[in-house]
Amino acid sequence: MAAEVVAGAFLTVSLEVLSGRIRSIMDFVRRNKVDAGLLNKLEIMLLSVKGVLNDAEKKQVSDSNVRQWLQKLNDAIHDAEDLVDEINTEALRCEIEGRQSQSSTIGVLFNQVCNLISSRLNVKDVEQRINDILNTLKYIVDQKQHLGLSEVGAQPITSFRRSCATAWVEESDIYGRDADKQAVIDFLLSDEVDGDKLSVLxxxxxxxxxxxxxxQLVYKQIDDKVVEKPFNIKAWITVSGESDVLTLTKKIYEEVANSSSSTVDEAFKLQLKLKEFLNGKKVLLVLDDVWNVDHKRWCDLKSSFESTxxxxxxxxxxxxxxxxxxxxxLPKHDLQIIPEEDCWKLFKKHAFGNVEPSVDLDLEVIGRKIVQKCNGLPLxxxxxxxxxxxxxxxxxxxNVLNNDIWNLREDNILPALWLSYYYLPPYLKRCFAYCSIFPKDYKIDKKDLILWWMAQDLIQPQKIKTLEEVGEEYIEDLVSRSFFKYCSWREGLIEVDH
Ligand SMILES: Nc1ncnc2c1ncn2[C@@H]1O[C@H](COP(=O)(O)OP(=O)(O)OP(=O)(O)O)[C@@H](O)[C@H]1O
Ligand SMILES: [Mg+2]
Incomplete structure (x- = not known):
């Protein structure tokens, strides 16, 4: 999901963090004779924009003015953060130097020393900067009415959790792809002697x-289709984005040879090694999610497969x-939308789990209309x-059926995906929004991700649970909502699915 759309959730976090930090520097600011009232005003001003962020987040998808408004707010918050950072650093410096002086000076002199040290803070300059930020924020706050932004509460749909999805696809989870599956399997099993030695579909x-x-389905099932295994070696490589030839060859070598290639640092040497390894073997390679390919790079890579x-x-x-x-x-295999009835089965499976067939008829009528709006796109x-x-x-x-997000035209994000994000509870929204810093299909250890979230104060403490446990729950929840999925090949790794 594009980073710009999740900006609203990011801003809410930034505002909360900033308010907390303003409070933490208040004493120091007062001691240095800066007008603390200005900082109070700043905090109040931040609170008054925070109230409409939910609404702005929703409207930005269809209203470019709201998007610009969010951008301006973002800039103002950055300015305020910079200023608070500077004051904080100065407070720390003062504290450290004060402590050192305290050890060598009689205690009563401590405050005077501290004030002397902190005099580096230019009071006029700080007040001027706070005033500038206040003026900008005031302008931003005034725009709220013009843009029709109002305070709306968190989304009505409550949080839920259910057992998480499995990593590698199961055939029973896939709908409407029988013919496609057969076509790809036919391709893999075709073995015309006079055909190409290496075929790419x-x-x-x-x-x-x-x-x-x-x-994935075909990769997993191909061995079951025939008595004798059709391939000596199978390898799955997620390419996703730019990959130079060395990185790609490394990935392939490590996958097929199941050993590290770290000692080889030149592409052609590694290609030779790979070629030797593949010599005489019949290989199935999947290159998943290729974005662009340089012709030379592709020829280099293919040359490693000449001896197969x-x-x-x-x-x-x-x-x-x-x-x-x-x-x-070979001609490309174009994947088409899945038929409406299969979409309904897929929807039903996720919406009702195992309680079927007692699907409430009223819900079914609305559910089918929602499915129609998805235009056959499985995700x-x-x-x-x-x-x-x-x-x-x-x-x-x-509410979901009639949400005006369906009318979204300007953006390249699918309304259905945007809706499922919009209805996330705020704490999950922030955690997911944080993941927009990772590239698509990026794989991350869930323990690391939880630590990142903790470092950003994104996990809400709960009485009898550790933050790590709460983080684990967030991950399970995001998996169950199809925002994350577990990676197939290593336990504990997750990837962002949208
Ligand atoms: N036929 C299907 N039946 C059930 N679920 C499906 C089907 N096809 C895809 N899905 C689900 O839709 C989601 C997206 O599918 P997938 O990742 O395969 O899309 P993709 O075409 O590879 O997208 P991208 O171009 O972003 O890589 C996954 O969660 C997958 O489980
Ligand atoms: Mg894909």
Whole structure:
């Protein structure tokens, strides 16, 4: 999900953190004769914008003025943060130097020494800067009315948790892809002697259409389809974004040879090593999520596969038709939307879990309309099904159906995904928003992610649980809502799914 859309949640966090820090420097500011009333005003001003952030966050998707407003607010907050940082540093310096002086000076002199040391703070300059920030914020606050921003509470749909999804796809979780699966399996099992030695099949479709899912399904099942294993070696590489030839060859080598390649630091040496390793073997390689490919890079990479046995196959998944035509030796396999009835089954599975077939008829009517709005895109259907899981109130379902986010035109984010984000409880929204700093498909150890969240004060303390335990719960919740998924190949790793 694009970083700009999650900015609102980030701002809420920044405002809270900033208010806390303003309070923490208040004593020091007073001691230095800076007008503390100005800082009080600043804090109040911040509170009055915080109230409308929920509304702004929703409206920014369809209103570029609101987006600009958020941007201005963001800049003003940065200025205030810089100033508070400077004052804080000065307070620390004073404290440290004061402590040193205290050890060598009689105690009663301590305050005087401290004041003397802190005199480096230019009172006029600080007051002027606070006034400037206040003026900017006042202008921003005044704009609230013009933009029609009002105080709206947190989203009505309550939090839920359920057991988390499994890592690698299960066939029973996949709907409407039988023909696609068969076509790809036929490709993998085809072994024409006079055909190409190395065949490349691109699977193409928009984000969330299920390219990775289909490739995973086939990758997993191909061994079950025939008595004798069709490939000597199988390797799955997530490419995602730019990869130079050395990195890519490294990834492939480490995956197929199951050993480290850290000692080899030149691409051509590693290519040779890979070539030797693959010699005479029949290989299945999946390159998942390829964004762009330099022709030379691709030729270099393919040269490592020259010595493989006849029938070696590469599947490339990509959103780009150009990548598909550059890389494919066969016409691309275009992944189409899934039929409406399959979408409904997928939605039902996530919305109702195992309670089917007793689906409430009223909910079904609304649910089917919501599914229609997803236009056959599996990721959208799954996200909204997850969003409405355990929500039995018809009113909430109608709210989702009639939400004006569906009319969103300007942005390239799918309304369904935006909706499922919008309805996250605020604490989860902030944690997820924080993940927008990672690139797409980035994999992170969940323990590390929890530490990051803790460092940013994003985890709300609960009485009888440690922050780590609460963080674990947040992760399970985000997995169950399809925002994260567990990585298939290493325990504890998660990746952002939107
Ligand atoms: N046919 C399907 N049935 C059920 N769920 C599906 C289906 N296809 C995809 N999904 C689910 O939709 C989500 C997105 O699918 P996937 O990651 O495969 O999309 P993608 O086309 O690879 O997207 P991207 O271009 O972003 O990599 C996943 O959570 C997946 O489980
Ligand atoms: Mg993918």
């Amino acid at each position: 691109p699977i193409v479709g928009m984000g969330g259409m299920g390219k990775t899912t289909l490739a 046995a006849h029938g070696t196959k590469i599947i490339v998944t990509t959103r780009s038709a150009k990548v598909a035509s550059d890389l494919g030796t 959208a259907v799954k996200s909204l099904g997850s969003l409405l899981h355990s929500v039995q109130d018809l009113k909430d379902w109608k």
